[in-house]
Amino acid sequence: MTDMSDTRVITASANHSLMLKWTWRELWQGQLWPVAVALTLIIACVFALAALVVRVEKVMVAQGRSMIAADLVLRASNPISPDLIAQAQRQGLVISRQTRFGTMAFSDSAMQLVSVKSVEGNFPLRGELSLKTPTGMHHQVLPGELWLDERLFGLLNVKPGDSLAIGDAELVVSGTIVQEPELSFNPFSQMPAVMIHADDLARTGAIQPGSRVSYRAYFNGADNQLAALQQAVTLTPDQRWISETTQGRTGDMLDKARQYLSLTLILVILMAAATLVLTCLHYVSTRTETVAMMKSLGASKRWLWRWLARQLAMLFAVAATAGITLGWLLEYLLRVPLHDILPDPLPDMGWTPGVVSLLVAGLVALPGMGIALIRLVDAPAISVIQQQVDWPVQKRGYWLLVLPLAAALLWFGQNTLVWMTLAGLLVVLAVLAGLGVALVLLLKRGQWGPAMTLALSRISRSRMATGAQLAALTSSLMLLTVIWLLRSDLLADWQQTLPLDAPNVFALNISPEQREEYLSTLDAEGVIRSDIYPVIRGRLTHRNGEDLLAGEREEQDDALRRELNFTWRKAMPVHNTLMEGRWGEPGSVSVESGIAERLGIVLGDTLTFSVNSQPFTANVSSIREVEWRNMRPNFFFIFAPDVMETLPATWLVSYRVEDGQSALVNRLGRDFPTVTLLDLRTMATRIQGIMQQISLSLSVLAALGVISGLLLVLTLLRLSMAQRRQEIRLYRTLGASKKRIAATVWGEFGIMALLAGVLAAAAAEVVVAALVKWGFELPVQGHPVIWLVVPVLSLLLVVVIIRSMLRDLLEPVRS
Structure with missing residues (x-):
């Protein structure tokens, strides 16, 4: 025993x-290795992008809150009510207050208009304040201290230890403001910064009735506490909440980059899933006889499922191991270019990317492989002696589609960009199939040689199959083209909004008497500058007699809550685009398109404005498109000269200072002490660096998407060639020469590749235009080069596949 x-x-x-x-x-x-490759790509892409998105979202929230110096900020034009502060204290929030105003700073030999920030000792609540003294670094402002923007030392000819008059207060200069968390990109409200402690504010005596003062309250706490405070407080017309969701220029770029990451992820998953499905279908066709033989020898469906389960378990284990490893490496490569904008140490990505990547791969593989394998297990035993083209298949397998569809609904939710893309792809797929068949039938009417005639006859023999093959091949080429074009359009838009020659210094508050001398100095130094603009601050009050300020504060547009900067010109700025109307009619105003849309302003409307409490009107004669991110002087309203030129105004000019011209900025500051200089060189360099870094990450991702598309195209062509094996045998049996067969195959696949390439280029143009306009809100542009590149690429792929497989296909029938 x-x-x-x-x-x-x-x-x-x-x-x-x-x-x-x-x-x-x-x-x-046994033809399952391409399935392993497809699953590996899905897992790697989802893991890498999920990890990157988790990190970037955490960084964006942290950086966003650092840039406002707190979790939540309340900005007001009047002192903030003690009741509001008491309410925040009862909710357990940490609070810091700031008062900001403009005044003159006087040294023994110079004076300068400065922006004073009176802060409490715990400022900032988020981010880092770096203050430098001759003996070391400090990170908070104490009573009696005075900290200056670095540029003020040259303008006022002072050094640490010297006395400086801020209003009525004599304060000793403590050191330099090296870094403060709060950043503002409004050139019209910038002056060199001075920081003092809140205890010294009363000593300055600078705040008088009628003074322009801004008040801020900073709050730190849990999100639910912050939300409760916002709900409990009724804002007055001069108050406004500021949070990290108020995004700046870099936030906009990161947001669009994240949209691109998500969209590319979807397209890569679609292409990898298509590769998986096609490979599984081919696996079923190649293993039908094997399964039939095992059934004829007594194998039950249960045994067959155990046999397949071992293969699938081993396949998924290999794909999971390779995918997680490749995904980790890919995530590292994606964030290497972002090293300078990501914190050290990085936020922990947790287990989410790994779990999500395996879950997505499982949801894609379940119907993609399950339906095909159910068909394989249902193959009749008689197939071992008589090939069966089709046999009854139980419909239960199609219920597997419910799981990924339900997951997609939960995952994407209200993401209109994704749903718009998927719906567009379905429509394009149907159109491409019909258009491809129509073109083949049109070509068939022409006079061709025997090989080409046979090729066209073979293509048009089954319109359904031809349409499906053309649509699949065209769609795969289109998807990889879309991935690359979207990347190119995003980078082109960022480069256009902040070109390398963008202005990096603004000169404000230039008096009419200083205007010509200031411009002459810039021109003598060969500095690239903008036109000079007169600037007057005022408010829009009425449209066609309707009081725009009469509504609730929350319902008003942000442009109605504050004073705006007005200017006048005879000619439209070259960096603006005229959308409607005519420029410069007497008594007219040109309106920026965004505010016109929000406020319902149209051509012919009569607008009423107020400057220094003096009202005046102007008729809307044109609507302009303005790119606010290009760091050039831009305005909501530009008037005809006759409307405003009699009003007192200061002047504004922007220019670009190259490396080695720093002395010019200091000299202009000394020669024109009343002119406010806003030096944006550090900020502009930072933004351009971020653009380059993000572009590298997008390029890595786009390359991965193209690889996925190429894998799908190669799979399609490879399977199509394999399906020709029986037909080639029949042609040889009937006496067709190897040369004739080869010419027919070249003709058939050449036509398919050329048609697919042209259709893919056309479809990609349409899809990218729709995504760019309604998804990313960028200007639409054409891409003529893809009409050549995509068909050539398609033909090259066909050449590679045919040359690698045609000899083997002909080999079995050689005599």
């Missing part, structure tokens, strides 16, 4: 070993 038991164990072990070897051989030699 013992010997028999040992024998059974040995036999079972041997059988198990043989089954594992068979499973492994079936995995890599």
Whole structure:
């Protein structure tokens, strides 16, 4: 009994070993390895992008809150009510207050208009304040201290330890403001900064009735506490909440980059899923006889499912291991270019990317492989002696589609960009199929040689199959083209909004008497500058007699809550685009398109404005498109000269200072002490660096998307060639020469590739235009080069596949 038991164990072990070897051989030699590659790509892409998105979102929230110096900020033009502060304290929030105003700073030999920030000792609540003294670094402002923007030391000719008059207060200069968390990109409200402690504010005596003062309250706490405070407080007309969701220029770029990451992820998953489905269908066709033979030898469906389950388990294990490893490496490559804008150490990505990537791969593989394998297990045993083209298949497998569809609904939710893309792809797929068949039928009417005639006859024999093949091939080429074009359009837009020659210094508050001398100095130094603009601050009050300020504060547009900067010109700025109307009619005003849309302003409307409490009107004669991110002087309203030129105004000019011209900025500050200089060189360099870094990450991702598309195209062509094996055998049996067969194959696939390339280029233009206009809100532009590149790429792929497979296809029938 013992010997028999040992024998059974040995036999079972041997059988198990043989089954594992068979499973492994079936995995890599039985057409399942492309499925493993497709699953690996899905897992790697989802892991990398999920990890990057988790990190970037955490960084964006942290950086966004650092840039406002708190979790939440209340900005007001009047002192903030003590009741509001008490309410915040009762909710357990940490509070810091700031008062900001403009005044003159006087040294023994100079004076300068400055922006004073009176802060409490715990400022900032988020981010870092760096203050430098001759003896070291400090990170908070104490009573009696005075900290200056670095540029003020040259303008006022002072050094640490010297006395400086801020209003009525004499304060000793403590050191330099090296870094403060709050950043503002409004050139019209910038002056060199001075920081003092809140205890010294009363000593300055600078705040008088009618003074322009801004008040801020900073709050830190849990999100639910902050939300409760916002709900409990009724804002007055001069108050406004500021949070990290108020995005600046870099936030806009990161947001669009994240949109691109998500969209590319979807397209890569679609292409990898298509590769998986096609490969599984081919696997079913190649293993039907094997399954039929095993059934004829007594194998049950249960045994067959165990046999397939071993293969699938081994396949998924290999794909999961390779995918997670490749995903980790890919995530590292994606964030290497972002090293300078990501904090050190990085936020922890947790287990989410790994779990999500495996879950997505499982949801994609379940219907993609399950439906095909159910068909394989249902193959009749008679197929071993008589090939069965089709056999009844149980419909239960199609219920597997419910799981990924339900997951997609939960995952994407109200993401209109994704749903718009998927719907567009379905429509394009149907159109491409019909258009491809129509073009083939049109070509068939022409006069061709025998090989080409046979090729066209072969293509048009089954319109449904031809349409499906053309649509699949065209769609795959289109998807990889879309990925690359979207990347190119995003980078082109960022480069256009902040070109390398963008202005990096603004000169404000230039008096009419200083205007010509200031411009002459810039021109003498060969500095690239903008036109000079007169600037007057005022408010829009009425449209066609309707009081625009009469509504609730929350319902008003932000442009109605504050004073705006007005200017006048005879000619439209070259960096603006006229959308409607005519420029410069007497008594007219040109309106920026965004505010016109928000406020319902149209051509012919009469607008009423107020400057220094003096009302005046102007008729809307034109609507302009303005790119606010290009760091050039831009305005909501530009008037005809006759409307405003009699009003007192100061002047504004922007210019670009190159490396080595720093002395010019200091000299202009000394020669024109009343002119406010806003030096944006550090900020502009930072933004351009971020653009370059993000562009590298997008390029890495786009390359991955293209690889996925190429894999799908190669799979399609490879499977199509494999399906020709039986037909080639028949042609040779009927006496067709190898040369004639080769010419027919070249003609058939050449036509398919050329048609697919042209249709893919056209479809990609349409899809990208729609995504760019309604998804990313960028200007639409054409891409003529893809009309050549995509068809050529398609033909090259066909050449590679045919040259690698045609000889093997002809080999079995050689005599």
